[in-house]
Amino acid sequence: MGLIGTSVKRVEDKRFTTGQGRYTDDIKLPGMTYACFVRSPHAHAKINNIDTSAAADMPGVVKIFTGSDEGIAGFGVPCGWQVNFKNGDTMKEPPHPLLVADKARHMGDGVAMVIAESYAEAKDAAEAVVVDWEVLPAVTDAKAGAAAGAPLVHDDAPNNLAFDWALGNDKAEVDAAFDTAHHVTTLEYKNQRLVANAIEPRSAIGQYDTAYDKYTLYTSSQNPHLTRLLMCAFVLGIPEHKVRVVAPDVGGGFGSKIFHYIEEALVTVAAKAIGRPVKWTAERRESFLTDAHGRDHVTKAQMAFDKEGHILALRAKTYANMGAYLSTFAPAVPTYLHGTLLQGLYKTPLIHIDVDAVFTHTTPVDAYRGAGRPEATYLIERLLDTAALEMGMDPAELRFQNFIDPFDGVEEAGYQTQVALQYDSGNYHPVLEKALKMVGYDDFRAEQKAARENGKLLGIGFSTYIEACGIAPSAVVGALGARAGLFESAQVRVQPTGKVSVYTGSHSHGQGHETTFAQVVADKFGIPLEDVDIIHGDSDSVAFGMGTYGSRSLAVGGSAIVKSIEKVIEKGTKIAAHKLECAEADLEFAEGKWTVKGSDKSIAFGDVSLTAYVPHDYPEGLEPGLDFSSFYDPANFTYPFGAHIAIVEIDKETGKVDLKRFIAVDDVGNVINPMIVDGQIHGGVVQGIGQALHEGAVYDASGQLLNGTYMDYTMPRADDFPSFETDRTVTPCPHNPLGVKGAGEAGCIGSTPAVVNAVMDALSPYGIHDIQMPVTSEKVWNIING
Amino acid sequence: MxxxxxxxxxxxxxxxxxxxxxxxxxxxxxxxxxxxxxxxxxxxxxxxxxxxxxxxxxxxxxxxxxxxxxxxxxxxxGMATNGQLHPLQEGFHQEHGLQCGFCTPGMIMTAADLLANNSDPSEQEIREGLEGNFCRCTGYHNIVKSVQHAAKKMV
The missing domain is CATH 3.10.20.30 (Beta-grasp domain)
Incomplete structure (x- = not known):
């Protein structure tokens, strides 16, 4: 049917455009109660006493839980990734209690859960809970947290270190390259803390069915099966087969809904305790305080060059802010998703990265769109444009002469980096060449010269990035500290009439799996798209899943589907051969039918499936049915790459940065649905530019989050952007059956440094070499005005 | 009470x-x-x-x-009439103006008001008209195209 590679309109749209989407907060169960949390208003404070007596007498109150209650005391959410200290000591992993009873360690830490007949009554009563706080000094910055004498977040984590970590070549060898280099570029900056801000606030409903002794948890999660596994096996100790986790329509995730959160376990426990369903939905200010944040690295990075501009070495030291507790995947982010990407697209022969992971009195930090790879890309790409400026070289030319040569990963081996990874396939010159052509680079430099002569501040910025996604081989991530496998499962159930139900462990919260996956299935079977249904997000119907993050759905989840498709076709061939009275080898399967080669004898897909379920005339010894499950564990990560170019103009009077053009050329391997891939790039680009120009969580010295609402935190808006200019090259992934690499994070990884580089280019007449994100009008105005 | x-x-x-x-x-x-x-x-x-x-x-x-x-x-x-989608609902579908769908109803309602007051808005007018609606998925690019699609249909 030729569905692969075409921009099929999304099958999921109708329910969303007509108001029929079913998000967790839309679900109303009989007898449902509502939970409101009492949360710490302090970043660091001892709890002397919690008095719930007045609250308990308030109208509508059903039950109040605190951290000292049986069933809650001693229980906490685990971390799913272990990174040990350089000296081999075990990672510091202090408990993350469901509700804190003794001490709060960040603003928003949960203290009590008030359950009432309505949310308004629960909220009224929560305000009547009296907590006797003893406020303690706090630390919010990672580097300050690691300094001697900083307030400790956990008594058993000296210097607030969760772990330290290093990767790359021998440090002395790297340092020696710097000592003899022609030029060294140095940047010191904060890759600021971001808040994911999915527009749907997190929500969870716990339900307990006494008759079946079975729990159901509805939750706005990217990862329902992992949530079930973590909650059952590592938090509550309840049998996994007695828990159903449903992640229905989910209104965006961007990483923040990967993790298992305390509220999910608490509504589950509470539902059984009170014998009624319990719903909790975050208010936006709770989302700001309790959704895992992203980024927050304090970094010093240096790049050494010879006089022709060849990169000789790269070294960096990063203080990574972990927040108050280790969130589910947090230790992996500054290490194996960041340090391992410092090769970029370049032949850099010597690389060394040092990371200190530091506890602070802030909201836990974990994966946020890109997760470590945007930080790595920012580090490399800012160094390159800065070096070009310092050395008087063209930033595009500097990149071209340092790019790794093309390799397809089939005829030529993958590229072994200095930082552990082996890139799958890459061809880096064409993405930048294409982007330069789209921007009209030579004309632009002439235009820029003229603009400068007229007193205008016009700048261009580059970023050529690589990412590692489609995570990943279980054995590899296991060796690196993951406490989970990272495969995916898929069941392809062909119904008797030839209609197909596909059960995938991936989860769609905007990515359009119901369309893209259906395209793959319909294409491979040669049946109409509408004959395929994609089912996801329910642990009772989908056998297992590892969820959606790290741009892994199509590369890993899609590959699992392909494996099941192949099994269906293989069995179908046996049935067809029997029915057509020929050898299997004489058959070919195409366009929805098996045909005897060189004849017009054929049997349709639906006739074979019907035979499989009505096996009257059937191959001897073959089981009935046409229904296959598969697990797919990839051979490697996938490595998308691309070139992003930004053009900005700065208003001298106000310091405002006007993004005039944004060009993105991305290579995400083969593309199943170009429309959806473009949409992923657009969204990622805006989040990346949001970091460059607008966003950033701000804590004061006492640990108060100063911009924890949409009145205060600058969200990117429609009128902050032009329309984008996107294109792609295609370098297929050599190790998965679809040749796909993943597109979910690319936009967010490449765009940030391109925009900051453009600002620096525009401001180059002022002789400055760096500016801190977000690049606000105030910062720019202060530079212009000395 | x-x-x-x-x-x-x-x-x-x-x-x-x-x-x-x-x-x-x-x-x-x-x-x-x-x-x-x-x-x-x-x-x-x-x-x-x-x-x-x-x-x-x-x-x-x-x-x-x-x-x-x-x-x-x-x-x-209430936007579809007699089973017929509103041009904006159709536009968001045709131009991939939604991903997770959570902001979509609000976007469509705001865009409908915008088009009621300006049947042929420029790209900048659409962007300014929607600046009170957040979308975290689409980068707004295809939302603008969706509104343009509907504007053409509604003339």
């Missing part, structure tokens, strides 16, 4: 007793089970709850249900 109100929503009249502090958005979602109107923030910033009040776009978290007494409301559930 609860207050009796009478509100017409999507052409149907509803009589309900509500708490005076109940927001219009909660009235629509909780009392009438019209869950297409979403709540994305506490500060009337995100626009996910946008509906039409007597034909004008309104963030339904900025109004109490009792203030809607005697008024006529249209929600996303």
């Amino acid at each position: 609860k207050v009796q109100i009478s509100v017409t929503v999507n052409g149907t009249n509803y009589q309900r007793e509500v708490e005076p502090r109940m927001l219009l958005v909660h009235f629509l979602r909780e009392e009438l089970s019209l869950t297409g109107t979403h709540v994305g923030c506490d500060t009337s910033s995100c626009g996910a709850c946008t509906v039409h009040l007597d034909g004008k776009a309104l963030k339904s978290c900025t109004m109490l249900a009792v203030q809607a007494n005697g008024k006529s409301i249209t929600t996303i559930e």
Whole structure:
């Protein structure tokens, strides 16, 4: 049917455009109660006493839980990734209690859960809970947290270190390259803390069915099966087969809904305790305080060059802010998703990265769109444009002469980096060449010269990035500290009439799996798209899943589907051969039918499936049915790459940065649905530019989050952007059956440094070499005005 | 003490007793089970709850249900007529103007008001017209195209 590679309109749209989407907060169960949390208003404070007596007498109150209650005391959410200290000591992993009873360690830490007949009554009563706080000094910055004498977040984590970590070549060898280099570029900056801000606030409903002794948890999660596994096996100790986790329509995730959160376990426990369903939905200010944040690295990075501009070495030291507790995947982010990407697209022969992971009195930090790879890309790409400026070289030319040569990963081996990874396939010159052509680079430099002569501040910025996604081989991530496998499962159930139900462990919260996956299935079977249904997000119907993050759905989840498709076709061939009275080898399967080669004898897909379920005339010894499950564990990560170019103009009077053009050329391997891939790039680009120009969580010295609402935190808006200019090259992934690499994070990884580089280019007449994100009008105005 | 109100929503009249502090958005979602109107923030910033009040776009978290007494409301559930999608609903589908779908109802309601006042808006006018509605998925690029698509259809 030729569905692969075409921009099929999304099958999921109708329910969303007509108001029929079913998000967790839309679900109303009989007898449902509502939970409101009492949360710490302090970043660091001892709890002397919690008095719930007045609250308990308030109208509508059903039950109040605190951290000292049986069933809650001693229980906490685990971390799913272990990174040990350089000296081999075990990672510091202090408990993350469901509700804190003794001490709060960040603003928003949960203290009590008030359950009432309505949310308004629960909220009224929560305000009547009296907590006797003893406020303690706090630390919010990672580097300050690691300094001697900083307030400790956990008594058993000296210097607030969760772990330290290093990767790359021998440090002395790297340092020696710097000592003899022609030029060294140095940047010191904060890759600021971001808040994911999915527009749907997190929500969870716990339900307990006494008759079946079975729990159901509805939750706005990217990862329902992992949530079930973590909650059952590592938090509550309840049998996994007695828990159903449903992640229905989910209104965006961007990483923040990967993790298992305390509220999910608490509504589950509470539902059984009170014998009624319990719903909790975050208010936006709770989302700001309790959704895992992203980024927050304090970094010093240096790049050494010879006089022709060849990169000789790269070294960096990063203080990574972990927040108050280790969130589910947090230790992996500054290490194996960041340090391992410092090769970029370049032949850099010597690389060394040092990371200190530091506890602070802030909201836990974990994966946020890109997760470590945007930080790595920012580090490399800012160094390159800065070096070009310092050395008087063209930033595009500097990149071209340092790019790794093309390799397809089939005829030529993958590229072994200095930082552990082996890139799958890459061809880096064409993405930048294409982007330069789209921007009209030579004309632009002439235009820029003229603009400068007229007193205008016009700048261009580059970023050529690589990412590692489609995570990943279980054995590899296991060796690196993951406490989970990272495969995916898929069941392809062909119904008797030839209609197909596909059960995938991936989860769609905007990515359009119901369309893209259906395209793959319909294409491979040669049946109409509408004959395929994609089912996801329910642990009772989908056998297992590892969820959606790290741009892994199509590369890993899609590959699992392909494996099941192949099994269906293989069995179908046996049935067809029997029915057509020929050898299997004489058959070919195409366009929805098996045909005897060189004849017009054929049997349709639906006739074979019907035979499989009505096996009257059937191959001897073959089981009935046409229904296959598969697990797919990839051979490697996938490595998308691309070139992003930004053009900005700065208003001298106000310091405002006007993004005039944004060009993105991305290579995400083969593309199943170009429309959806473009949409992923657009969204990622805006989040990346949001970091460059607008966003950033701000804590004061006492640990108060100063911009924890949409009145205060600058969200990117429609009128902050032009329309984008996107294109792609295609370098297929050599190790998965679809040749796909993943597109979910690319936009967010490449765009940030391109925009900051453009600002620096525009401001180059002022002789400055760096500016801190977000690049606000105030910062720019202060530079212009000395 | 609860207050009796009478509100017409999507052409149907509803009589309900509500708490005076109940927001219009909660009235629509909780009392009438019209869950297409979403709540994305506490500060009337995100626009996910946008509906039409007597034909004008309104963030339904900025109004109490009792203030809607005697008024006529249209929600996303009322935009299609006789099974025929509104041109904006069709436009968002055709131009991939939505991903997770959470902001979509509010976007469509705001865009409908925009087009009612300006049937041929420029790209910049569309962007400015939608700046009170947050989308975290699409980067707004295809939302602009969706509105342009609808504008052409509605001429």
